Amino acid sequence: MYPSIQSKLPEVGTTIFTVMSQLAAASGAVNLGQGFPDFSMSGELTDLVAKAMNDGFNQYTHMNGYPLLRQRLTEKAQRLYKTAIDPESDITITPGGTYAIYTALTAVLQPGDEVIIFEPAYDSYIPNIEVNGAIPVRIPLQFPDYAIPWQEVRARITAKTRVIMINTPHNPTGSVLNKEDMLQLQAITTGTNIIVLSDEVYEHLIFDGIEHQSVLRYPELLKRSFVCFSFGKTYHCTGWKLGYCIAPEPLMREFRKVHQFNCFSCDTPKQVALAAYLLNEEAYLSLGTQIQQKRDFFRTLMQDTPFRCIPSHGSYFECYSYGHFSQEADKEIAIRLTKEYGIATIPVSAFYKDNTDHKVLRFCFAKKEETLAKAVAQLKHL
Known part of the structure; x- marks a missing residue:
């Protein structure tokens, strides 16, 4: 018998990010749910890490x-x-x-x-x-x-x-x-x-x-x-x-x-x-322009889908509403898009403790253009 524990977080389970990422992997879907880039970071910066290690900063x-x-x-x-x-x-x-x-x-x-x-x-x-x-x-x-x-x-x-x-x-x-x-x-x-x-x-x-x-x-x-x-x-x-x-x-x-x-x-x-x-300094001062280009590219792709943009002015993310064409719960449509259309998103209700559902999904656009194009291509058939 294991010792009993009075949980400090009794209502906490597996996060929606883990759930959707696992579902994306199992379904072979493109993951626009979790907020991480799929493009390479600076080679200069990784070289500086190697140099620091070789110089004894370990x-x-x-x-x-x-x-x-x-x-x-x-x-x-x-x-x-x-x-x-x-x-x-x-x-x-x-x-x-x-x-x-x-x-x-x-x-x-x-x-x-x-x-x-x-x-x-x-x-x-x-x-x-x-x-x-x-x-x-x-x-x-x-x-x-x-x-x-x-x-x-x-x-x-x-x-x-x-x-x-x-x-x-x-x-x-x-x-x-x-x-x-x-x-x-x-x-x-x-x-x-x-x-x-x-x-x-x-x-x-x-x-x-x-x-x-x-x-x-x-x-x-x-x-x-x-x-x-x-x-x-x-x-x-x-x-x-x-x-x-x-x-x-x-x-x-x-x-x-x-x-x-x-x-x-x-x-x-x-x-x-x-x-x-x-x-x-240019590495961080130019970042907004670089990532905005990805946001704008993603927006252009999404214009050919039934989703409506809720404009983002920062971060890796942009939200899109769908209540004008479906009344599915946002978690349900996110799961369906992953399984049937090969694109994983995050339902915005997951960011509310009471799961408030405005019929909105969050997409991560901090990806390669080919990743974004592949992800959105199937949504045109929705």
């Missing part, structure tokens, strides 16, 4: 991250956002952006605290909150533009509100926050004890000439914020699982208390390589 580096990498990231923040970040006290390298989010929440949440999140939401948010004994306060983004209803945010704040989580560019919808959104958030939190957690892993994957509204642009917001980033999304190496968190010293001090007993330190040779590669 042991632990500093718990907070390779010092030169932290320095280069603070220089980048200064160039892009005119923000002074202390590389010693304000930045920690992490094994991925999701880890950074979890660690930030774990550092500050106490049982009974409330965390405002906006749905549809990246699927780690609610489990991260609940495993810490806190309570997710779910506010739906306004459909179909997926805008934040700020009046409702004000109405839902209580004495127990500890954190407000934002995500821009947004996964799964590709919506982005504008300057007015950030000023609203600043006004709501000023003079309170509320912490902001900003998920900015798609920082450079932003389109249509829109300027990314990082919390790092807003000094008053940054004083109360954890800001989380991903190298994997920026450099097409999601399997590296490397990211970082920026926060003011009092918040980062608590973050590092959790970090040191969980991960302690991250992959050294990749950090050394990234420190060198960050000197190539």
